[in-house]
Amino acid sequence: MKKRLIISILIILVIVLVYFKYPRNLAEDLQLKNEIESVIHNQKNTELDFAKITNFKWDKMIIVTPYLNFKDQLRENNINGNVKLNSSIEWNDSIYLVVFTKNNKIVSYVNYERKNGDFSFNRPLNLGISQKNAKFKIDRENEVIRLVLK
Numbered sequence: 001m002k003k004r005l006i007i008s009i010l011i012i013l014v015i016v017l018v019y020f021k022y023p024r025n026l027a028e029d030l031q032l033k034n035e036i037e038s039v040i041h042n043q044k045n046t047e048l049d050f051a052k053i054t055n056f057k058w059d060k061m062i063i064v065t066p067y068l069n070f071k072d073q074l075r076e077n078n079i080n081g082n083v084k085l086n087s088s089i090e091w092n093d094s095i096y097l098v099v100f101t102k103n104n105k106i107v108s109y110v111n112y113e114r115k116n117g118d119f120s121f122n123r124p125l126n127l128g129i130s131q132k133n134a135k136f137k138i139d140r141e142n143e144v145i146r147l148v149l150k
Contacts, residue, residue: 025083025084025086026083026106026108026109027086028085028087028109028111029108029109032054032108033110036048036110036112036116037116039053040116040138040147041116045138046137047135047136047138047150048136048147049134049135050131050134050136051135054108056100057107058101058107058131059101059102059103059130059131060077060101060102060128060129060131061098061099061100061134062074062077062079062098062099062101062127062128062129063096063097063098063119063129064089064096064098066089066092066094067089067090067091067093068089068090069090070090070097070099074099074106077101077127077128078104079099079104079105079106080104080105083105083106085097085099085106086111087111088111089111093114094114095111095114096111096112096114097109098111098112101128117138117145118144118146119146119147119149120139120146120148121149129149135149136148136150137150
C-alpha cells in the first residue's frame with residue numbers, strides 16, 4: 001500500500017513539474033482580431049479603445065513591431081514568457097504582435113495585420129500601455145489608415 005502511495009505521489013510530482021517547466025500554447029484571439037478590424041473599417045468610428053473591445057481582464061498592452069524578438073520584449077517588461085505564441089513577428093513586416101497581460105502574465109494576443117492600419121506613435125509601444133491609456137485615434141488620410149496613440 002505504501003509503495004502505491006509513493007508511486008502515485010511521484011507521478012503527480014512529475015506531472016506538476018512538467019506542466020510548469022514547459023511552455024503552454026496560447027491560441028491567437030481571433031474574435032478580438034475581428035473586432036479590431038471591424039472597428040477600424042467602420043467609417044463612423046474615430047477611435048479604437050482597446051478597453052472597450054476586449055472581453056477579458058488585462059492591465060497592460062504591448063505592441064511588438066516587426067523584426068523584434070518578442071521574447072526579448074516580454075523579458076524587458078518583466079512578463080512571464082512561459083507561453084508559446086504562434087507569431088511570425090520576428091521575420092514578417094506585415095504584422096504587429098499585440099500582447100495583453102495581467103499581473104505580468106500573457107492572457108491574450110493578436111497578430112494584427114498592418115494592411116488594416118498602421119500604428120503611429122512617438123514612443124516605443126513595446127514598453128507597454130496601460131488599459132486606461134490604450135486609446136488610438138483612427139486617422140484616415142489619403143486612403144491610409146493610421147492608429148495614433150492618444
